[in-house]
Every structure is written in structure tokens, then in C-alpha cells.
Amino acid sequence: MHGRENLTTVTEFIILGFPEYPELQIPLFLLFLLIYLIILMGNLTIIALTCLVPRLHTPMYLFLCNLSFMNITSTSVTLPKLLDIFLTKRQRISAGGCFAQLYFFIVSESEEYLLLTVMAYDRYVAVCHPLHYAVIMNQRLCVLMTAGLWIFGILYGAAYIAFLLCFSYCGSNEIDHSFCDLSALLKLSCTSTFPLECFIYIMGTFAALPCIISTLVSYVYIISAILRIRYTQGRRKAFSTCSSHLTVVILYYGTMLCSYMRPTSTQSLTQNKHFAVLYNGFIPMFNPLIYSLKNQEVKKALSKLAAPILMCRDQKNVFSSCDCKTSYLRKR
Template sequence: KAEKSNTTTVTEFTLVGFSDIPNLQWILFGIFFVIYLMILLGNSIIILITRIDPTLQNPMYFFLANFSFLEICYVTVTVPRMLRDIWTQKGNIYVLACATQMYFVLMFGGTECLLLTVMAYDRYVAICNPLNYSLVMNYKVCIQLVAGSWISGIPVEIGQICQIFSFSFCGSSTINHFFCDIPQILKLACGDTFVNEIAVYIFSVVFLMVPFLLIVASYGKIISSILKLSSARGRAKAFSTCSSHLTVVVLFYGTAAINYLQPASNKSEGLRKLLSLFYTILTPMMNPIIYSLRNKDVMVALKKLL
């Protein structure tokens, strides 16, 4: 709506997405549609086999099933909207819808960081304290760890979204991204956003770096314990149970950390979109493949299901 001043208050944004490469729009639609179906199918199969196969009824696969469900939720926040924008050649999104999308992206992203940390702790207990594993990682503790991962970030994310969208948005309404992300929204805000930018860095450190350091500490202990094993076969088996999780951690944290912790002035918009594609779409697609190919128990359960 036009106000008495010469500024215009924005009530709707336009997501640019990949409209800067118009000749590839339908190819991109086909690629992202197939990837989305692969994510849904792959993660659903992981959830199914961990529920019905008796050999996978332990904490490790309980966490894996929750992680697969989280990945389905995570991509569903961004990909269907992106496919709709490519199909209609329009990227219009209301401010409220943009705020809602950003909230769920942050919530699921924060939950993923915490759940990866919980999975690292599970591997730490299994390898470094195997005699007490069933006692330490009992069903009640597993439920509490998963619930804590889902719930603990909610108040922080609500507060951050309210803080960001308390600004008026004036001038340009174009978001050069395929979903509503914090840096792009802050660029459109009227007024001084310095405090908000600091809050984003603090949020990134808390939900990215602190869990990552805990994961590194866990794997430091795990590797130390594995190297002490006298049997080469035992060492190989211990490493194989951790390799899938470690690969996912590197993929997710590597791209997310570069995107949120590196100064915005050091990245082009094209690079930011590419990095976002990695941790929002490509990593969830790779997770079922990684856990299937690098885990013999999952492969056996998958063959039995087929």
C-alpha cells in the first residue's frame, strides 16, 4: 500500500529462483521433481525398514528413522514451492507465507544439527562404553533426546522470525533466491539491520558450530577407542558403523557453515544459491544412498523388503 511518504510498504515478495537461466527452466523442473520424488521414496524406505525389520530395532536406527522423517519435512518446505514457481514462471509470495517458510527452514535446519549430534553421541556410547550401551541408551533416553532435538530450537526461531519481520520492507521486493532465507530478507528491510545480523551470526554459532564441536569431540573419543582395538576386523567394523553418519555430517555442515558463517560480501548470489541447494536438497537426497551403501544391516533389510 502506498503511504503518505514516497516509500511503498511491501506486502508481497518475488522469489527470483532460477529465472536468470530461462532456457533451462523446464529441465530444472524435471531435475528437481525427480530429486524430490527420490528424497520422498528413499527416506520413506529407510523409515519403513527400520520399523519392520527386527534386526534394526535399536537406538542407532531409531535415530536414523527420525532423521529420515526430518529430511522429508525439510525438503517439503522449499522444493514444492520452488517447483510451483518454475511451473508458473511466477515467484510471488506473501510476506506471511515467506515468514512461515523461513521459520520452518530454520526449525528443521536447527533440528538436523541437534539430531546429528545425538547420533554422534549414540555412536560414542556404542563404541566407547559398549557394556553399558543398552542401559545408557534406553528407550526413554532415546525419546528424550529426539524430543529435545525437535523442541529446543523452537523459541529461538520464533523470536528470530518476529525480530526480522518486525521491520517494514520498502523499495525492492525481489528476493534473489529460491526460498525465503535470512540474508536476502534483511537486504530488503528498511532501517538498520546490524543487530539482526549479529543475532543471525549468534544463532548460526549456537546451532551450527556448538553441535559440530560436540560431534568432533565425540569422534575424537571414538577414533581413539577404535585405534586401541587389537583386531583389524573389529576396527573395520567400528569404522563402518560411523562412516555413514560422518559423511552426512561433512556434507551438511560444510555447505551450511560456509553459507551462514562466511561474510555475505565474500559470496555471489549464484554461489549462495548453489550452497543452499547442497544442504536443502542434495544432502537429503544423498542420505538414504549413503546409509544404504555404507551399512550392511540396512542393505540386508532392504533386500529382504524387496
């Protein structure tokens, strides 16, 4: 596109993906396809377990189910288009599709860091106030917190899109990223992005920073409570209920802060693309693995659901073996 155009006249953008690796497009397609399939399989398993196993109908697994849904949402609006770029070289995306992709990504990601804070508070109550857990984390509070997360995410994403609709673009319409990322779109703007940058830092100060502080304070109390437990087995059991969530918190906050909480002038699009692979690919892929491998309740639920399948398979093998023996005896 040439000259200075208002955003309302833009009809499409071009997502470059990873053109710096022309010889690796097919291997990258296979890698990201595998990542996406693992994300879907792992997170859908967590959702299915939460819905089907009554013992998992607790606040912690309600929040974990929402986290899995957000992981599926954030990757499903970005990775399929990237896979299409790798395989068919169709890099064009309509302006509406681009902003829809960014909107749903922002909604899911903003909800996720709030949800991690809520989950930290849930673990704090479980470890530090176990006798009052059922009273504090009651069904009404959990539903209100979950609804609040969704309302905040929807409004937060709408605010970003409202800012972007006021920008003008000139020159290239090529997005040097793996999807319609905010930082890449800001690089294309030929008008001042200062208002949006101020909004980002204001929200970081009044929303993201309190979430981080609340999570850190929760874990300070949790760790201090665990250290006061006299018995080693009790300490190990208490820590096992929090270790998976703490691992996810460190991975998520680390990559998001490194990617977004930097001045736009110092941001490298190549670095942002690599960070995007972490928080939009590997973290959603590892989340269900971390929670299932480190959580005894999830392991027991998986074993309980898998037991009938294994039993049927064993019975089928027994019947098959009997049929073979009967056939052999008849021939004799």
C-alpha cells in the same frame, strides 16, 4: 512496491528462482523434480524400515528416522514452490506463506545439526562403551533428547520470525533466491539487520559451535578406539558403523557454515543459491543412499522386506509359465 513500508503491510514477495538460466527452466524443473522424488522415496523408505523391522528399533535408527523426517520437511516446504516457478512462472508468494516457508525450513535445519551431534554421541557410546550402550542410551534418554530437539527447533525458528517481523522493507520485494531464504530477506530490509546478525552469531557461538566441537571430540575418541582394535576385521566393522554418519556430518556442516556463518555484507546471493541447492537438495537426497549403502543392517532389512515381493513375483512367473505349457499341450 514503492517507498518505505512496514512489514505488516507487505502482502506478497516474488521468488525469482534461477532467472539467469532462462533457457534451462524446463531441464531444471525435471532435475529438481527427480531430486525431490528421490528424496521422498529414499527417506520414506528409511522411515518405513525403521517402523516395520523390529531389529531396527534401536536409538541409532530412531535418530535416523527423525533425520529422514527433517529432510522431507525441509525440502517439502521449498522445492514444490521452486518446481511451480520453473513450470508455470508463478513467482509470487504471500508474506505469510513466505515466513511460514522460512519458519519450517529453519526448524528442520536447526534440529538437523543438533540431531547429527546426538547421533555422533550415540556412535561414541556404541564404539567406546559397547557393554554399557543399552544402559546409557536407554529409551527414556532417547525420547528426552528427541523431544528436546523438537522444542529447540520450534523456539529457534520462532525467534528468527520474531526478528523479521520487526523489520521494514523498501524498494523491491523480489527475493533473489530459490525460496524465502533468510539471507535473501535480509538484503531486502531497509532497516538495520544488526540485531538479527548478532543473534545469528550468538546462536552460532553458543549452539552451533558446541555441536561441532562435540561432534569432533566424539569422533576423536571413536577413531582412537578403532585404531586400538587389533584385528583388521574388527576395525573395519567398527568404522562401518560410523562412516555413513561422518560423511553426512562433513557434507552438512561444510555447506551450512559456508552459507550462513559469514558477514551479510560479504554474502553473494548467487553463491547462497548454489549452496542452497547443496544443503536443501543434494544432501537430503544422498542421506538415505549413504546410510543404506554403507549400513549392513539397513541392507539386511531391505532384503528381508523385498524377499516376499520377489518370491511372489517368481511364483507368478512360474504359474504363468505352467499356464502357457498347459495351454500349449491342450492345443497339441
